[in-house]
Amino acid sequence: MQIEKYRYIVVEGPIGAGKTTLAKRIAAAIGAQTLLEQPQENPFLEKFYRDAARYALPTQMFFLFQRMNQLRDLTQGDLFSAPVVSDFLIEKDPIFATLTLD
Helix, strand or coil: CCHHHCCEEECCCCCCCCHHHHHHHHHHHHCCEEECCCHHHCCCHHHHHHCHHHHHHHHHHHHHHHHHHHHHHHHCCCCCCCCEEECCCHHHHHHHHHHHCC
């Protein structure tokens, strides 16, 4: 398989599985740029871990808008830009919402 021919590669899995580490390694190996989740920027995440029922919605909404902005910025690139390796898949957001929101 020639991974270099793909323009957008996603590493997905559960929290703490090593998605970011693997995404960075793949990107370095093929000369790609990374598009990484930025949980440290989510002001609700720590509260979510303490009280998931109360903070699930704001946590989810922050991540959703953050990811949408990152992906929007990605679409502004030109055809000759480097491939992208990401550690998140926006299609998983509905799964998270189903599991955490009432």
